[in-house]
Structures are given as structure tokens and as C-alpha cells.
Amino acid sequence: AQKITQTQPGMFVQEKEAVTLDCTYDTSDPSYGLFWYKQPSSGEMIFLIYQGSYDQQNATEGRYSLNFQKARKSANLVISASQLGDSAMYFCAMREGISSGSARQLTFGSGTQLTVLP
Amino acid sequence: DAEITQSPRHKITETGRQVTLACHQTWNHNNMFWYRQDLGHGLRLIHYSYGVHDTNKGEVSDGYSVSRSNTEDLPLTLESAASSQTSVYFCASSESMGNSPLHFGNGTRLTVT
Numbered sequence: 001a002q003k004i005t006q007t008q009p010g011m012f013v014q015e016k017e018a019v020t021l022d023c024t025y026d027t028s029d030p031s032y033g034l035f036w037y038k039q040p041s042s043g044e045m046i047f048l049i050y051q052g053s054y055d056q057q058n059a060t061e062g063r064y065s066l067n068f069q070k071a072r073k074s075a076n077l078v079i080s081a082s083q084l085g086d087s088a089m090y091f092c093a094m095r096e097g098i099s100s101g102s103a104r105q106l107t108f109g110s111g112t113q114l115t116v117l118p
Numbered sequence: 119d120a121e122i123t124q125s126p127r128h129k130i131t132e133t134g135r136q137v138t139l140a141c142h143q144t145w146n147h148n149n150m151f152w153y154r155q156d157l158g159h160g161l162r163l164i165h166y167s168y169g170v171h172d173t174n175k176g177e178v179s180d181g182y183s184v185s186r187s188n189t190e191d192l193p194l195t196l197e198s199a200a201s202s203q204t205s206v207y208f209c210a211s212s213e214s215m216g217n218s219p220l221h222f223g224n225g226t227r228l229t230v231t
Contacts, residue, residue: 004160006160031216033216033217035219035220043206043224043225044222044224044225045208045210045220045222047219047220047221050217050219052216052217091160091161093161095216097216098216098217099216100216104216105151105163105166105176106151106161106163106220107163108153108160108161108162109160110158110159110160111160
């Protein structure tokens with residue numbers, strides 16, 4: 001079974017508007033973390049935001065915020081006030097066992113290609 | 119500034135040849151990872167290491183090997199390249215904390231003809 005599911009292969013948003021990129025996950029581990037990465041057309045992987053399963057509040061980093069709904073096992077990325085430079089592929093990823101004291105590997109979703117329209 | 123460097127950036131090889139992709143990090147991270155990126159699959163884990171002389175198989179390890187003789191380097195070897203191994207390969211490293219993000223190299227685009 002897929003551990004990370006991103007159901008939107010492609011999304012379009014108008015410049016200056018907000019957009020939500022969906023991510024659902026599957027784990028039985030109570031201790032996990034969720035990460036979002038951005039991959040522009042140049043190819044590099046850029047870390048955006050992190051949410052831990054025990055974090056009380058939704059994570060925010062500038063224009064990025066995470067809509068974390070634990071019961072629904074979803075961790076959607078919200079980008080506010082979209083800019084042309086936000087056009088990129090976005091990946092959701094999960095790490096299980098974060099309380100074990102070791103940084104295990106990340107499992108990635110298949111990504112969402114976001115296009116910001118002028 | 120600390121960084122993670124992959125070489126070469128592009129490589130074309132023939133089926134059956136042995137190929138080694140280099141990965142060097144100056145973060146002094148114990149954890150290092152190799153992923154491959156293919157359209158529709160996101161990034162899939164090939165091999166990983168939690169320290170010197172430690173190596174582990176990931177989801178798609180068949181046909182690949184790694185060795186970790188020092189903290190800085192984790193070379194990825196394709197023993198006998200196959201066309202199915204045409205892909206973009208990313209090396210990454212991280213600190214040991216559970217909330218530590220992966221720091222990625224810029225990737226190596228490998229074509230097997």
C-alpha cells in the first residue's frame with residue numbers, strides 16, 4: 001500500500017491567490033514526521049516545512065503552512081499569495097519512528113506539479 | 119558553507135557496464151541516502167547508511183551497491199547497467215534527529231543505452 005499519496009498530478013493557481021496541495025499518508029506508527037519539498041525546473045530539492053505527529057500546532061514557514069489533520073491522516077500544504085516563482089513540483093514525504101532518536105529515511109509521494117498563472 | 123556534491127551531473131553509459139556515481143558531503147552528517155527519481159514515482163530509496171561501514175538496502179536496491187568508508191562519501195555503483203536504470207539519481211544527507219530534513223545534492227542524470 002502507498003504510504004504517501006498525492007492525488008493531484010497537476011494544479012493551476014492564479015498569481016496572488018492561495019493554493020492547497022493535498023497529501024495523505026498511511027502509518028501505524030504514532031511517532032512520525034511529515035516534510036514538504038519543492039523541486040523547481042532546475043531540479044534541486046528544496047526543503048519547505050516540517051510537521052511532527054506530536055506537534056500541537058500546525059507548522060508555518062513564511063507563506064507556507066501545513067494543514068495537519070491527524071485523524072484524517074492528511075498533511076496538506078497551503079501556499080498563500082502565490083508567486084510565479086512557486087511554479088514547481090512539490091513532494092510530500094514521511095519519516096516514521098521519529099522518537100527513536102535516529103533520522104530514518106523519508107518515503108516520498110509522487111508529487112504535484114504546480115503552475116502559477118500570471 | 120556546507121554542501122553535498124554529486125558527480126558527474128550527466129552520464130551516458132552502455133548496457134552491461136559498471137557505473138559509479140559519486141556523492142560527497144561536508145555537513146559531517148552520519149546519515150546518507152541514495153534515491154532515484156522517475157516520472158510518476160516520486161523519489162524511491164535505493165540504499166542508505168547511518169554511519170561509516172553501515173549500509174542498508176532500500177525499496178529498489180536490486181542492481182545497486184554502496185560502500186561507506188568515511189563520513190563524507192557514499193558512492194553508488196551500478197554493477198551491470200540496465201536500461202531500466204535510466205533515471206535521475208539524488209544523494210542526500212541528514213543529521214540524526216527525527217525532525218531533521220534531508221539535504222540533497224543536485225542530482226545525476228544517468229542514461230543507459
